[in-house]
Amino acid sequence: MTHERQRFSVWLVPAASNRAWAEETIRRLAADFEVVPFAPHVTIYSGPYTDEKYLASLRQILSEVAATTEPVTLKVKSLDVSDKFFRSLFVSFEENPTLRHIHQRLQDANPLDNGHELTPHLSLLYADIPLEEKKKAAGKVFLDREMMRFNGIRIVLSDPLEGWANIKGWNTVFSARLDTPAEDIKAVLFDFGGVLAEEGFRNGLCELARRQGLDPQYVAEMGRNIVHQSGYLIGQGTEKDFWQLMRLQANLKGSDRELSDTILDHFVLRPDMIDFVRRLRARGFITVIVSDQTDWLERLDRRDNFYQEFDHVFNSYRLGKSKRDPSLFEEVARDLGIKSKEAIFTDDTADHVARAESRGMLGIVFDHEDLVRKEIEMLLAL
Secondary structure, three states: OOOOOOOOEEEEEEEEHHHHHHHHHHHHHHHHOOOOOOOOOEEEEEEEOOHHHHHHHHHHHHHHHHHHHEEEEEEEEEEOOOHHHHEEEEEEEEHHHHHHHHHHHHHOOOOOOOOOOOOEEEEEOOOOOHEEEEEEHHHHOOOOOEEEEEEEEEEEEEEOEOOOOHHHHHHEEEEEEEEOOOOOOOOOOOOOEEEEEHHHHHHHHHHHHHHHHHHHHHHHHHHHHHHHHHOHHHOOOOOHHHHHHHHHHHHHOOOHHHHHHHHHOOEOOOOHHHHHHHHHHHHHOOOEEEEEEEHHHHHHHHHHHHHOOEEEEEEEEHHHOOOOOOOOHHHHHHHHOOOHHHHEEEOOOOHHHHHHHHHOEEEEEEEOOOHHHHHHHHHHHO
């Protein structure tokens, strides 16, 4: 597949609750077979990428589609495998008239259409392994849903030299939400680590693990669990409690101060996101941080002085409740004096976004700065 002509694909992206399930399944299978994970999607259309002019026409079509199309719910047909690399293990869906309409519109607009066939499916694994191994892997996938909801649409370009085979070389060049623009939105809510700043907690733990010859993924996962287990995340435990358990269960070494400083050093503000917050606030929107954080967030503010950019800061350490509890989002809306449907919430954890959506907020899974900013701007009709 090397040195093929660059291609594009138009994806349908699952809504938060389904995306969380798909991402977790893809990550687990990728780890089992030591392959590269990828973003979950259903391909609506694909073809050769010609030039920027054609790409602009695709963006125009999909912008119109996004503004006039409700989220799409696909009926699950089966969990299947094949001997093909890009259909190693996948969820098949029933035909859907909305997908067919979008596919036909893109096909009609493409002078170089190569006869792409619409076969709605969501891949869970790309791997060059025997078919029998794929069947065994399928037996371990718990597909616990009859329907899956999709509310995003994207244009993705393949790697210009290696094609789709280089998954890390895929490039998203357009993203939009399958909703009519939100009306009466009053507040935009942001997670901190992973959205407004680099994900310092995970990145810092991985760095500590590498320095000490430990497995970074294991240490990061232990940290995620122990910050809850110790009570530190919701103000019912201390920094000392957290690091004591990390030494016992994750085999980390070092003083509390040394370990914490490494974590804090890895929280680096994203200047473009802070500037975006300023612009939203200047337009009259309430800007809010909703973060699962400890008192480290306050130490970070003393260092970087970012609280001043926000109207409100909700931190699990002070709330006594984390984003694992969906009622937190109702409480946030009530404290802001708005209805849940009057807020947009973005977080890099799909499960948190799903919980916000379950309480009526408009959720956006954060995975790329530029695309998320554009999606928020589109929803606010800026």
